[in-house]
Amino acid sequence: KTISNHLVSCILNIPNATNKKNEGLSVILRADSRWEEERYTDGVKWKFLEHKGPVFAPPYEPLPSKVNFYYDGKKPGLSPEAEEVATFFAKMLDHEYTTKDIFRKNFFKDWRKEMTSEEKAKITDLKKCNFSEMSDYFKAQSEARKAMSKEEKLVKNERLLQEYGFCIMDNHRERIANFRIEPPGLFRGRGDHPKMGMLKRRIRPKDIIVNCSKDSKHPQPPPGTKWKEVRHDNKVTWLVSWTENIQGSIKYIMLNPSSRIKGEKDWQKYETARRLKKCVDRIRTQYRDDWKSKEMRIRQRAVALYFIDKLALRAGNEKEEGETADTVGCCSLRVEHLKLYPENDGQEYVVEFDFLGKDSIRYYNKVPVEKRVFKNLQLFMENKEPDDDLFDRLNTSILNKHLQELMDGLTAKVFRTYNASITLQQQLKELTNVDENVPAKILSYNRANRAVAILCNHQRAPPKTFEKSMQNLQTKIEAKRDQLSDAKRELKSAKADAKVRKDEKSKKAVETKKKAVQRIEEQLMKLEVQATDREENKQIALGTSKLNYLDPRISVAWCKKWGIPVEKIYNKTQREKFAWAIDMADEDFEF
Numbered sequence: 001k002t003i004s005n006h007l008v009s010c011i012l013n014i015p016n017a018t019n020k021k022n023e024g025l026s027v028i029l030r031a032d033s034r035w036e037e038e039r040y041t042d043g044v045k046w047k048f049l050e051h052k053g054p055v056f057a058p059p060y061e062p063l064p065s066k067v068n069f070y071y072d073g074k075k076p077g078l079s080p081e082a083e084e085v086a087t088f089f090a091k092m093l094d095h096e097y098t099t100k101d102i103f104r105k106n107f108f109k110d111w112r113k114e115m116t117s118e119e120k121a122k123i124t125d126l127k128k129c130n131f132s133e134m135s136d137y138f139k140a141q142s143e144a145r146k147a148m149s150k151e152e153k154l155v156k157n158e159r160l161l162q163e164y165g166f167c168i169m170d171n172h173r174e175r176i177a178n179f180r181i182e183p184p185g186l187f188r189g190r191g192d193h194p195k196m197g198m199l200k201r202r203i204r205p206k207d208i209i210v211n212c213s214k215d216s217k218h219p220q221p222p223p224g225t226k227w228k229e230v231r232h233d234n235k236v237t238w239l240v241s242w243t244e245n246i247q248g249s250i251k252y253i254m255l256n257p258s259s260r261i262k263g264e265k266d267w268q269k270y271e272t273a274r275r276l277k278k279c280v281d282r283i284r285t286q287y288r289d290d291w292k293s294k295e296m297r298i299r300q301r302a303v304a305l306y307f308i309d310k311l312a313l314r315a316g317n318e319k320e321e322g323e324t325a326d327t328v329g330c331c332s333l334r335v336e337h338l339k340l341y342p343e344n345d346g347q348e349y350v351v352e353f354d355f356l357g358k359d360s361i362r363y364y365n366k367v368p369v370e371k372r373v374f375k376n377l378q379l380f381m382e383n384k385e386p387d388d389d390l391f392d393r394l395n396t397s398i399l400n401k402h403l404q405e406l407m408d409g410l411t412a413k414v415f416r417t418y419n420a421s422i423t424l425q426q427q428l429k430e431l432t433n434v435d436e437n438v439p440a441k442i443l444s445y446n447r448a449n450r451a452v453a454i455l456c457n458h459q460r461a462p463p464k465t466f467e468k469s470m471q472n473l474q475t476k477i478e479a480k481r482d483q484l485s486d487a488k489r490e491l492k493s494a495k496a497d498a499k500v501r502k503d504e505k506s507k508k509a510v511e512t513k514k515k516a517v518q519r520i521e522e523q524l525m526k527l528e529v530q531a532t533d534r535e536e537n538k539q540i541a542l543g544t545s546k547l548n549y550l551d552p553r554i555s556v557a558w559c560k561k562w563g564i565p566v567e568k569i570y571n572k573t574q575r576e577k578f579a580w581a582i583d584m585a586d587e588d589f590e591f
Contacts, residue, residue, distance in 0.1 A: 011169030051167035057183035070130035090134035106197030175256035191360030257577035286560035336386035420549035553585035
């Protein structure tokens with residue numbers, strides 16, 4: 001960590017510094033030196049920024065003449081614009097999305113907008129459309145791509161990566177996260193999103209805002225085109241932005257998570273959550289006192305804060321104009337989203353939540369609450385209609401202002417980060433058994449991570465291949481059990497033989513057979529742990545909390561304490577993102 005900044009900058013900017021050896025070195029050096037570098041003031045993020053701009057999706061290639069679309073048994077032929085949109089549906093034909101009514105309705109409506117007047121007159125019913133020939137064609141293409149050698153794929157990707165995948169930011173050659181613009185297609189959304197199936201339009205240079213420094217070599221748009229705008233805003237870290245057409249949200253091309261700026265932002269986020277640890281008891285005491293306030297607005301604010309703390313609910317920002325999904329957060333809960341049970345399964349004061357949260361993911365939870373919370377909820381719901389606001393004297397602005405007064409930088413997300421991280425740390429202490437082997441300890445880690453994912457409502461639908469992969473795993477387990485039975489039988493026979501012969505050779509044979517049994521037992525245990533882990537993880541998404549809410553230093557410290565290779569917990573991309581944590585945390589780190 002005593003390497004000078006000048007030396008680091010030289011190493012990071014050597015030609016061809018992206019080969020694996022140097023790339024690994026750059027990550028280590030960045031992690032070691034980033035905390036010693038100059039910090040800008042007044043919100044400035046960089047002084048020099050140069051990059052090549054985005055890589056656009058390739059233009060549409062019309063289907064071969066032998067591949068047809070059928071309508072009511074006939075081949076009507078499609079204009080290029082209509083054919084391209086039809087291919088988006090054909091590529092998803094085997095997916096459950098294309099069976100959903102809302103998806104089909106939205107797709108057909110947007111598809112018809114791309115049709116000629118003649119096509120609109122002919123094609124009036126999606127049920128009469130046959131995309132199977134197109135679907136088979138794209139499946140064959142997909143198989144051909146899979147059959148390409150790794151070398152072929154790498155050559156193409158490496159060329160684009162070298163040209164577009166890096167930028168120069170203040171003497172550092174930094175990796176860019178997502179330099180490719182997403183191709184056009186059909187919007188999927190998560191959960192039961194009301195806009196699923198709508199057409200995601202092709203992004204063109206005229207949609208793009210480029211951000212770079214004035215004194216850099218500016219990115220050039222494709223010949224004959226112009227950027228929407230070129231900016232020189234050094235108080236933001238994005239390189240490229242555009243507005244997508246489905247929800248009107250702004251998309252960005254950003255630096256890779258392993259970059260200095262991203263790592264520093266991550267570190268600051270978790271340090272803010274650690275600051276909450278020092279004052280969370282005071283905050284909890286205060287909001288409990290506020291449940292008894294004479295002012296209804298203070299009571300509502302205090303109960304909402306209790307839910308944000310106890311259940312990791314999001315605050316619930318107001319929707320943007322035109323957003324139709326009926327999603328809510330804590331502040332926008334309605335009476336219809338809660339049911340109160342004075343007595344339930346032997347527990348007093350239970351609240352049932354049922355609403356659509358972020359990304360239209362259903363939040364369903366039945367939780368016991370404190371008596372005063374329950375009584376307040378009864379009061380808040382009194383004489384209200386189902387679609388009335390639960391907290392009618394509270395909104396996110398009021399709540400956020402109050403959170404800032406409680407602690408500088410405090411938000412609902414900081415509460416989620418704090419509760420997620422502290423839960424992981426506590427669960428790891430409870431679940432990790434010193435006598436367990438590495439696979440069993442990793443199962444304990446995943447169980448701790450699952451507790452966090454459940455707290456944060458990070459659900460997922462079971463993967464389509466789940467049943468098949470579980471069957472394959474079970475077949476391997478059965479085969480391994482048979483192998484173990486055979487090995488034990490051979491060991492028994494070797495022992496009997498050694499009793500009779502009593503020579504060195506037969507004794508060695510027993511030792512060899514013993515080791516074989518032990519090895520197969522370990523292999524069987526590893527497979528059985530894997531099956532348990534996979535089954536328990538079927539409907540829980542571990543990745544979101546691991547990447548966004550769990551201080552990585554907790555995981556790194558746990559790995560170092562128990563001798564677990566960090567690559568068993570974090571993949572290569574995640575290790576690059578959390579290089580700062582891997583460098584900083586020792587086995588005694590406490591969140």
